[in-house]
Amino acid sequence: MIFKKPTLFEKDFAAISDLYPKLRYSRDEKHKSWVISGELDICDATGLYWDTFQVLIIVRHPYPVHVPNIFERSTIIPRTEAWHISEYGECCLDIPHNLKLAFKRGMRLAGFMHEKVYPYFANQLHRLSRQGYAGEEYDHRFEGVMQYYKEELNLPTPILATQFIKSILDKKIIDRNSACLCGSGRKTKKCHLAVLHTLTELGEKVLRHDLVNFEQWEVSLAGNN
Amino acid sequence: MNIYEDYLQPIRKAIAADGQTRTYSEFAGGNVRNKINLRALNEAMPEKRLLPSLEQFADAVGLKPDFTQKLGSHPDFAHLKHTEDTEEHYIVSMFVDVRRSTQLYGRYEPATVFVINNAIQRAAIHTALIFGGYIHRLQGDGLFAYFGGKNMSIKDAVNRALQFASVYSYFVKHDLKEVFEQQGIEQIYTRIGVDLGYDEDVVWAMAGIGEISEVTTFSLHTNLASKMQANAVSNGIVIGDHIKKEAALLQEFFTPVCLRTGKETDRYIFEIPKKGFRYTQHDFDWLKFLKKQDYIATDFSGNIQLKRKQAPAVYANSNNLAPIAVKSKPYYDF
Structure with a gap:
């Protein structure tokens, strides 16, 4: 056997x-x-x-x-x-x-x-x-993704999220001791360093998909205004 | 799964009263050695009524016990008493031994042991009756039971015997253990042996003489059930090959005893080499079997729970779902 x-x-x-x-x-x-x-x-x-x-x-x-x-x-x-x-x-x-x-x-x-x-x-x-639900829930579709960027990655605006995504996709080398991309004035290592790591981990495919959606969102917002 | 909670209460009370007052307000009056108050015990644990916790279980299983049964008298064969007639009919025989219960006498007054033994026995009898078993003999706190009869298929008899053995093993392994461990008593455990004899293997007839007699089975497989019980591990069940043969859908729960012991000589419980007859004994994974039953659920921690028939709103509070549910944060994008 x-x-x-x-x-x-x-x-x-x-x-x-x-x-x-x-x-x-x-x-x-x-x-x-x-x-x-x-x-x-x-x-x-x-x-x-x-x-x-x-x-x-x-x-x-x-x-x-x-x-x-x-x-x-x-x-x-x-x-x-x-x-x-x-x-x-x-x-x-x-x-x-x-x-x-x-x-x-x-x-x-x-x-x-x-x-x-x-x-x-x-x-x-x-x-x-x-x-009702015992805890929180995400908004549906892309609003939920934006909620994720806001609540879990501390990137509260589409502009900021786009900026971070682009920095990863463009393979910019970010110095840990340089000023954080978010404009807080703090060093990256004391601000969004973990977020940069998380975004990198998510991978190019996800980031490109999110980037397209963020940009479309911006366009639609501009159109509404 | 607290289906025996109501059977444990009298045990706890008897233990709490033991040796303190020498008069058991709950179960004995006056001199405990001479005046054990059966009435009080019967009020706490009626002979012919399931206690509520076990009644819920019977309801979930969808079976009702037959309290008209008499000890040592399988109704399908009772007519053989005081006759010279015999009948050949299949039967599932089961021996349940409760081990280490003798140590109770070294610890408690005889009256306390009486209450403990009765509670354990009544839990066993009531459970056996739920699954349609026939109690043939009581042996201390153990028992010898039959499953099956003229109006039950062999497969049903096997299945019910295995269900009884599993539920009762769970009671002793979990519920009783907890009560006794709190008292610093070494583990009390069961060993169960189960086997099936087909029509041609079993003769039903009267044994003994006159009133010193009983209608019983003469069968290799009844004897083997007793022998296999002695080969079981603590809280273990050993079954004969006929049981395995009749439980086609349960093959995953059986493993030859020799795989546990590592000795090939333990594979067979009985051999007649000249006839080429070799009868295999198997360990039965009763907990795994129990977890697959329709009336059992496995909770978040892996413990088994009763699937009650009522809507959960009747007996449960949704606030208790929250500690698990709160970990979920659902999304939608289809």
């Missing part, structure tokens, strides 16, 4: 099976992905059971590089934008920037399930019990 060595994904799935025993996986060779499906039971912090969601999670090859896509198949969550879910049940767990960074920084299946998936569904149940 020949035993095939388990892949990293298979090992990671085995590691979470104790916490998510009603999920199973299969391989989709055509789309080069792993497909996780089954029931996700949600209990509150005291352990009391609330509800069960039928879920489908697509984990694209290679693992763990891409952010998995998750679908709710049980239709417990109303299919409207306000509930952060598509009409096909795809769940928008977080701003893509955060998810991408999390995986770049080593997030694996266990962290994804525990820090992103389970809280998302618990939050939906919190809202369904007429309490």
